[in-house]
Amino acid sequence: MVWNKHDYDEIEGTYVFDGKRAQPSFNLNKMLFSFNEGKNRDEFDADPAAYCDKMGVTGVYKECVLNKDFLEMLRLGGNIYYVAKMAIPRGTSVQAAGAAFQGITEEEFIKNLQVRAEGLEQKIAERGDYWNG
Amino acid sequence: MAKLIGGITTSHIPAVGNAINNGLTQTPYWKRFFDGYKPAHQWLEDNPADIVIVVYNDHGLNFFLDKVPTFALGCAAEYFNEDEGWGLPPRPPFPGDAEFSWHLAESLVAQEFDICTCQEMKVDHGFVNPIRVLFGDQEQYSQKFIPLAVNTVQHPVPSAKRCLDLGVALGRAIESYPEDVRVTILGTGGMSHQLQGERAGFIDVDFDLECMDKIASEPEWFTQFSNAEIMARSGSEGIETIMWLVMRGALRADAEIVHKHYHAPISNTGAGVLVLDNQ
Numbered sequence: 001m002v003w004n005k006h007d008y009d010e011i012e013g014t015y016v017f018d019g020k021r022a023q024p025s026f027n028l029n030k031m032l033f034s035f036n037e038g039k040n041r042d043e044f045d046a047d048p049a050a051y052c053d054k055m056g057v058t059g060v061y062k063e064c065v066l067n068k069d070f071l072e073m074l075r076l077g078g079n080i081y082y083v084a085k086m087a088i089p090r091g092t093s094v095q096a097a098g099a100a101f102q103g104i105t106e107e108e109f110i111k112n113l114q115v116r117a118e119g120l121e122q123k124i125a126e127r128g129d130y131w132n133g
Numbered sequence: 134m135a136k137l138i139g140g141i142t143t144s145h146i147p148a149v150g151n152a153i154n155n156g157l158t159q160t161p162y163w164k165r166f167f168d169g170y171k172p173a174h175q176w177l178e179d180n181p182a183d184i185v186i187v188v189y190n191d192h193g194l195n196f197f198l199d200k201v202p203t204f205a206l207g208c209a210a211e212y213f214n215e216d217e218g219w220g221l222p223p224r225p226p227f228p229g230d231a232e233f234s235w236h237l238a239e240s241l242v243a244q245e246f247d248i249c250t251c252q253e254m255k256v257d258h259g260f261v262n263p264i265r266v267l268f269g270d271q272e273q274y275s276q277k278f279i280p281l282a283v284n285t286v287q288h289p290v291p292s293a294k295r296c297l298d299l300g301v302a303l304g305r306a307i308e309s310y311p312e313d314v315r316v317t318i319l320g321t322g323g324m325s326h327q328l329q330g331e332r333a334g335f336i337d338v339d340f341d342l343e344c345m346d347k348i349a350s351e352p353e354w355f356t357q358f359s360n361a362e363i364m365a366r367s368g369s370e371g372i373e374t375i376m377w378l379v380m381r382g383a384l385r386a387d388a389e390i391v392h393k394h395y396h397a398p399i400s401n402t403g404a405g406v407l408v409l410d411n412q
Contacts, residue, residue, distance in 0.1 A: 012332060017286065036216055082193050083329075089218065097328075116397070116398065129390070131169050131392060133165060
């Protein structure tokens, strides 16, 4: 038995969510999905370790949940949209999480986004057929 | 007979819903993003549709990872928005058109697109935010809405070419409906963005602008890219832009470009609005 290799495995700093990640982490994602319901969020917050046990989230998966180690969660197969269901309501925005993945501050992360879009309005003006304010 | 009058693209990021909820649309951060929708609003007012098809991806509200349909079509009279886990207040239900949906399902399967039909389908921000930003928050919408979900969450996800081909079949399906209804399609999501991993925060403005230009005028150009190439060039979540091709494939090749608007960064993304008139 062997997992297929893919071209996207070579994209650095990226954990594309495919079968090889989704299959072993099924219980983790199932637990994160359960946070769609308020009563499950409350039960988790009251005793995170017990809720992991109840949902079959064990070993390294349980460890990264209890440590709120979202990067490790991605590496182990947590899906980013499901991880967000745990992170966002507990005070870690998607941008704060992105900053943590890189070991920088949230302010630096937001500034880097702006740097990537520098010169935008001029590029759009040069194209001529875009709305530009 | 039904008439496909146009197609629009828009981002569907959660932050758009938050900005509307919190009255932030005219703050310096959001103003340019939201102001660029005004020509789209004008076109929608001048060209009212009876039915709006929303092509989007579910982010873990209706579908869990136990069953992931590649293409799923809502075939219900009503669609419910619910809590996605971060406590956003759900929007009131959206009216559907079951007869029209089942016609689409029959036509698409006859054209060998074996979609999943859904008689109950919870709709998440991917569906709700495009409606809010384009049609506003209404007590009662005059339009009917049809969700068409594309899997962009768990790979393998469909290719850009498959999405474009689905759009062609969808266009035929719409225009073979016997009732005289006017239909608009929304292609949502994108553009370049990456939420996950050390590469989070990736945006490529030049690639986004090229994608907008080409998807408007020469959509086959986008089908040269594999999904791995799209993710390399526009971020892992930038793969959502394939959904624009479902919209674009449904329209005529020479549909008129009415409006182009691009803004970045908004939240973590590059956001593009295209308005294409198919009349």
